[in-house]
């Protein structure tokens with residue numbers, strides 16, 4: 668019990684630190700800047716942050732949400748991203764225990780959270796996280812296949828090499844399906860429906876979750892996105908002269924993919940088996 672509480676809290680602290688790094692990524696990656704140099708600055712007055720003002724969450728609380736030099740109010744998403752990463756890491760530990768699965772879950776949570784916030788704020792899904800995430804996802808999967816001698820879920824009878832080939836096919840499939848939808852949409856509507864960033868993000872999710880859970884993610888994201896569009900339509904936000912239909916406005920689809928991906932990470936397996944039982 669004490670062991671578990673201690674490690675959950677430790678996972679939370681590690682998550683806070685990664686959340687702080689994620690904030691740097693969120694600000695710099697869409698602008699093609701290095702995430703390592705220069706050191707963190709106040710986005711408003713450009714004063715480099717002192718170490719004690721750069722402690723995740725705590726500094727924000729102590730400074731009451733303002734920059735020490737210029738009193739600029741730090742946007743709420745900075746501490747929220749840190750807190751969310753901390754909570755997600757703690758939940759990953761509680762849900763998956765210790766092992767490669769936890770590492771996979773934490774990495775995916777980190778990537779999804781970052782991509783969601785970036786898409787929301789800038790409409791961009793940088794390759795560093797999507798393509799980089801596919802690469803890291805494959806490496807972690809290979810590690811999990813060889814590090815876990817126990818049953819690997821549905822691939823229980825499959826040799827490790829075969830499991831890896833299947834995972835690579837899943838990534839390709841997860842990219843090809845939305846690419847086909849994109850192509851058809853462009854033929855019919857003569858305009859761009861789905862961004863390439865979304866396609867890469869879905870392939871990245873497949874690198875971590877496999878094909879079935881990725882399809883669940885895509886389905887949930889489309890349903891959530893459609894519901895969001897209908898909600899906006901009701902509020903008449905998107906119906907203007909330039910944007911006659913809610914479907915022609917640009918929705919931050921990466922946000923829905925991120926939320927659906929997080930759902931699938933924690934509840935995908937149980938949702939799919941429930942669905943399978945229903946149709947047997």
Ligand SMILES: [Zn+2]
Nearest residue numbers: 709712734737
């Ligand atoms: Zn400042």
